Amino acid sequence: MSPQVTSTPFDQTTPGPELPGLVARYRNSVEAALYRSVPESKGDDLFFPIRYHLGWVDQDGAPTESSLTHGKALRPTLCLFACEALGADPARALPAAAALELIHNFSLIHDDIQDQDVERRHQPTLWHLLGIPRALVAGNGLQSVGDLAILNVAGGDVPPETALRVSQILTESYLEMIQGQCLDLDFESKTDIAAGEYLQMIAYKTGALIRSGLEIGALLATDDQIAIQAFSRFGSGIGRAFQIRDDFLGIWGDQATTGKPRGNDIRRRKKTFPLVFALENARGKSREELLRIYGQEELTDTDVENVLTILETVGAQKQSRSITETSAQEALAALKPIALPAWAQNEAESLVDFLAHREF
Amino acid sequence: MSPQVTSTPFDQTTPGPELPGLVARYRNSVEAALYRSVPESKGDDLFFPIRYHLGWVDQDGAPTESSLTHGKALRPTLCLFACEALGADPARALPAAAALELIHNFSLIHDDIQDQDVERRHQPTLWHLLGIPRALVAGNGLQSVGDLAILNVAGGDVPPETALRVSQILTESYLEMIQGQCLDLDFESKTDIAAGEYLQMIAYKTGALIRSGLEIGALLATDDQIAIQAFSRFGSGIGRAFQIRDDFLGIWGDQATTGKPRGNDIRRRKKTFPLVFALENARGKSREELLRIYGQEELTDTDVENVLTILETVGAQKQSRSITETSAQEALAALKPIALPAWAQNEAESLVDFLAHREF
Numbered sequence: 001m002s003p004q005v006t007s008t009p010f011d012q013t014t015p016g017p018e019l020p021g022l023v024a025r026y027r028n029s030v031e032a033a034l035y036r037s038v039p040e041s042k043g044d045d046l047f048f049p050i051r052y053h054l055g056w057v058d059q060d061g062a063p064t065e066s067s068l069t070h071g072k073a074l075r076p077t078l079c080l081f082a083c084e085a086l087g088a089d090p091a092r093a094l095p096a097a098a099a100l101e102l103i104h105n106f107s108l109i110h111d112d113i114q115d116q117d118v119e120r121r122h123q124p125t126l127w128h129l130l131g132i133p134r135a136l137v138a139g140n141g142l143q144s145v146g147d148l149a150i151l152n153v154a155g156g157d158v159p160p161e162t163a164l165r166v167s168q169i170l171t172e173s174y175l176e177m178i179q180g181q182c183l184d185l186d187f188e189s190k191t192d193i194a195a196g197e198y199l200q201m202i203a204y205k206t207g208a209l210i211r212s213g214l215e216i217g218a219l220l221a222t223d224d225q226i227a228i229q230a231f232s233r234f235g236s237g238i239g240r241a242f243q244i245r246d247d248f249l250g251i252w253g254d255q256a257t258t259g260k261p262r263g264n265d266i267r268r269r270k271k272t273f274p275l276v277f278a279l280e281n282a283r284g285k286s287r288e289e290l291l292r293i294y295g296q297e298e299l300t301d302t303d304v305e306n307v308l309t310i311l312e313t314v315g316a317q318k319q320s321r322s323i324t325e326t327s328a329q330e331a332l333a334a335l336k337p338i339a340l341p342a343w344a345q346n347e348a349e350s351l352v353d354f355l356a357h358r359e360f
Numbered sequence: 361m362s363p364q365v366t367s368t369p370f371d372q373t374t375p376g377p378e379l380p381g382l383v384a385r386y387r388n389s390v391e392a393a394l395y396r397s398v399p400e401s402k403g404d405d406l407f408f409p410i411r412y413h414l415g416w417v418d419q420d421g422a423p424t425e426s427s428l429t430h431g432k433a434l435r436p437t438l439c440l441f442a443c444e445a446l447g448a449d450p451a452r453a454l455p456a457a458a459a460l461e462l463i464h465n466f467s468l469i470h471d472d473i474q475d476q477d478v479e480r481r482h483q484p485t486l487w488h489l490l491g492i493p494r495a496l497v498a499g500n501g502l503q504s505v506g507d508l509a510i511l512n513v514a515g516g517d518v519p520p521e522t523a524l525r526v527s528q529i530l531t532e533s534y535l536e537m538i539q540g541q542c543l544d545l546d547f548e549s550k551t552d553i554a555a556g557e558y559l560q561m562i563a564y565k566t567g568a569l570i571r572s573g574l575e576i577g578a579l580l581a582t583d584d585q586i587a588i589q590a591f592s593r594f595g596s597g598i599g600r601a602f603q604i605r606d607d608f609l610g611i612w613g614d615q616a617t618t619g620k621p622r623g624n625d626i627r628r629r630k631k632t633f634p635l636v637f638a639l640e641n642a643r644g645k646s647r648e649e650l651l652r653i654y655g656q657e658e659l660t661d662t663d664v665e666n667v668l669t670i671l672e673t674v675g676a677q678k679q680s681r682s683i684t685e686t687s688a689q690e691a692l693a694a695l696k697p698i699a700l701p702a703w704a705q706n707e708a709e710s711l712v713d714f715l716a717h718r719e720f
Contacts, residue, residue, distance in 0.1 A: 045542040110500065114496060132473070132474070134545060137474070137545070140503075141539075143500075151524060160520035163520075164520050168508065186405055
């Protein structure tokens with residue numbers, strides 16, 4: 001039985017949900033804030049790679065039609081949403097929203113070096129185009145641009161104490177992200193990762209920046225600690241739902257919507273949740289086969305098919321969906337203690353539905 | 361005639377000056393501030409590499425005798441000096457001083473990756489010990505630790521506006537450092553670098569962080585813009601004197617004091633000031649020979665000797681000393697507009713003398 005014809009209560013037989021309306025509503029202002037944050041190229045070879053990675057220019061420096069924020073722009077959207085949902089003008093969170101997207105992108109530049117990935121968004125990755133030294137430096141430059149952007153939160157009616165706190169929250173969460181990257185590197189050589197350890201790793205690596213974005217957005221709207229904590233916990237749930245859905249799509253996603261072949265993460269030997277779950281739960285010959293396959297440097301098509309079958313046998317697909325659903329419900333439950341306006345409650349539900357059920 | 365017996369007004373026939381007393385006086389408190397800034401290892405593999413790079417533990421995680429701040433600790437010393445020279449308690453600049461040293465060290469971790477250097481301070485470099493991915497991530501972690509340290513400037517009688525400004529100055533100077541790294545990467549493939557371009561590059565790559573450290577120390581002591589600007593310009597002069605002396609020692613330094621063989625930077629094909637000057641000024645056969653030698657992937661002992669002879673012929677050693685002297689004088693002249701107490705004036709002169717004439 002092949003995984004994609006499995007029938008479970010979690011199956012999506014219709015196409016996945018669209019990008020939530022909020023993403024489109026905030027897109028222009030996020031894009032403008034990003035443009036304001038990144039200095040114009042001055043011929044010193046730092047800002048061209050940054051603008052290329054952000055999708056603003058092509059390899060020859062010519063402006064492109066498509067751009068970063070034509071994507072999900074998840075982190076800035078969540079930050080602005082928290083701010084607006086708590087009754088403040090989301091514009092005051094724009095520098096923070098831009099900083100989140102910039103720092104997320106900085107981490108992608110370095111991730112591509114680490115993973116030796118040669119393509120991102122259908123373009124050569126920065127290190128593949130310019131070599132490791134330039135990509136490394138451009139990533140660091142992008143992080144600094146993000147650090148400068150967040151300092152611009154101060155001003156208007158945002159007091160400097162709040163701006164400092166925002167900067168601290170962002171930096172602390174970024175350090176957690178790095179701790180997650182370290183754990184992830186450890187996992188590469190391990191085959192006995194407990195599912196709980198994996199969930200802790202992604203809470204750092206993916207969750208921290210999503211959570212801090214919501215916390216920052218809330219903090220810029222209110223000093224009500226209950227509301228800030230509610231959005232922070234909302235972020236923890238969202239982060240997990242988002243990453244486990246990402247792991248799901250990395251294996252069972254449709255190439256037409258994800259742009260990547262089925263089983264892609266298996267072929268790349270990524271230890272994502274379904275595989276960690278299988279390594280923890282497979283017994284006997286299945287377990288031996290998994291260990292044999294992941295003991296190799298490269299996987300054949302047959303290996304990939306065999307892994308897909310084992311994942312199916314141990315219920316890894318079902319378990320991935322189940323964790324995504326539970327995390328999505330936890331995210332929404334976290335918002336219960338605060339009385340959001342109806343529009344914000346609806347948007348929160350749309351966001352969670354999208355993140356948990358998206359096909360791309 | 362071999363370079364080391366050249367007699368010029370700039371010759372140091374006696375051993376170079378000792379580390380200025382200020383370094384020893386601030387050392388313990390800088391070290392303590394660094395220890396406070398770096399979290400204890402929690403078994404998550406992020407903080408061990410950081411502590412190893414800082415020289416606190418060896419490859420097995422055992423505490424070492426020698427440590428980072430047994431070195432020059434230039435940046436924190438300058439920052440604390442500016443603060444104290446302007447009449448404030450240097451303790452208020454300690455978080456900034458620690459941040460400067462942490463961020464400087466972060467840049468060294470990534471520099472070692474870029475330059476593929478396998479040894480630093482007689483120990484394997486981080487990437488050489490743990491691989492590029494872990495070194496890359498550890499560098500980023502160290503930068504974040506530095507970013508968090510600088511945010512701790514706020515508190516006590518340092519208002520949050522000042523802390524924000526300090527953070528901004530540090531981040532902007534760090535971005536300049538990265539721009540300098542980009543220019544430096546450009547230079548690798550160029551043989552027609554003007555001396556002026558080189559001086560601009562090092563003003564970014566080395567000068568920015570030294571200058572901003574002094575500016576931050578001053579800003580934490582006073583809101584007198586003339587004094588802050590004076591220390592900033594003092595930093596620009598010091599940065600240039602320091603780097604050109606570094607370039608000098610990289611070629612003509614004594615292995616007994618520098619720990620590196622004579623001609624080391626030539627062998628490593630580094631385009632430091634003496635070489636840039638020679639490429640700009642050599643004519644005829646000397647120029648052809650330089651271009652031939654630097655067109656190779658590896659240099660022989662004879663190549664190194666030939667380059668040393670050409671550097672001598674065009675006066676590169678003399679010119680390097682001359683620029684160092686001029687920059688040192690400019691640094692001290694920059695402090696003239698402010699009336700420093702006698703002890704501070706003396707310390708400034710000792711610092712500049714050390715940086716311009718040091719043998720290590």
